[in-house]
Amino acid sequence: MSDNPEFVQIRHAQKSFGKLEVLKDISLNVARGQIVAIIGPSGSGKSTLLRAINDLDPLTGGEVWLDGTQVNKSLPHRQYEKHINAMRQDIGMVFQHFNLFPHLTARENVTMAPKLLKGLSDREADALAEEQLDKVGMLERIDYYPSQLSGGQKQRVAIARALAMKPKLMLFDEATSALDPELVDEVNQVMKKLAEEHITMIIVTHEMDFAAAVCDRVLFMDQGVVVEEGPPWVIFRNPKKERTRAFLRKHLENAP
């Protein structure tokens, strides 16, 4: 499974918004097929780190590599745009608030980028939409608009939209945080399914049970640094750092 232990590499990531230093020298390797959870208090820099990976929030220092290519290479503007657009096709992202395109149906949300960027014909695109929407259990709603879907359904379509580009890496930024509690599970089920397919994933979450059940590794972040990392049974059952314990006491039923 981990034929490439440095499939995703973050090297000395540093990010400041003006004077505010949000990421302080973060390094992280993710192997191909690995599933990593990032947990930590609000404002600790989890989203910023995730958004640095596909350069939505460009780092102020450090490097991001995916499958042997540097994502945030320094290139002249035009060349960089070309490069980053190509890289982003390989990095799927799922947002807390879904960000589905409201003017497009579920089908069109899924097919728009593959048609535009990979030149799929209408037929190929339809087949792709059916395949991906079936995978997330949304085939019956293929021609619905986002406004006609529940939050959980929207998020599942958003996952299908990201998967349709056949990304090498999937990023999830609190994919279930905006959902009503009874809708969380249907999205978690989909993410579990992806985990079983060994899609490389980095998942920012505040759902400790889900992280424990699905992820190979857990990172605890606080104030812009990775305080502690390890397999879930260590982080959740036997953390070494007091900050991790304090955080878990607030978020776990039976905290260590």
Added chain:
Amino acid sequence: MDTDLMLRVYPFFLEAALVTIQLSVLTALLGLTMGALGAAARLSRFGVLRFIGAAYVSVFRGTPALIQLFILYFGGPQVGIQLEAFEAGVIGLGVNVGAYMTETIRGAIISIDKGQREAARTLGLSQFQGFYKVTLPQAARLMVRPLGVNLNMLIKSTALVAAISVVELTYTAQRYIGSTYKPFEMFLLAGILYIIIIYTTGRAVAWLDRRVQIT
């Protein structure tokens, strides 16, 4: 009220109303073009273009349209711009309403959630692709109503070109007052025709607005 007189002269007013409609259509087209260019400039990543866009809006919204028309039509020849009254009317009003439309179009575009743009970029779309596939189709739907307001204003402002003697509705009313001494009837007739034009346009905009809404 002299309704006989009104019935006698109204065919001439109808002709004048056609000129008003022509003026309105051409002005609206020029205004939309200027508005699109102005919005593009105001949203550009180049500071110079943003400045030009902002200056355009400030100048043309910050001075009376009538003064702009006078400068173009009466002042133009002094600097080598020789225009027919009708041309000056279209250009003057079009550039003027374009400044308002710039703000309408820009407002609709910036009101689209930045998560939409981010989702598009995340899939690998370029900035331009994201704009015309994601932002613009949503913004265009939001623009219909406020552009309709600009259009309403524009149609009424065509009355200003009477001041540079374009033979449209208002000018025609004034001319008939000169010969009939019946300002009430003549302005009333013009007013009725204006409201027919404006009401019809308003209905068309409302229809279009309903048509383009997302289910």
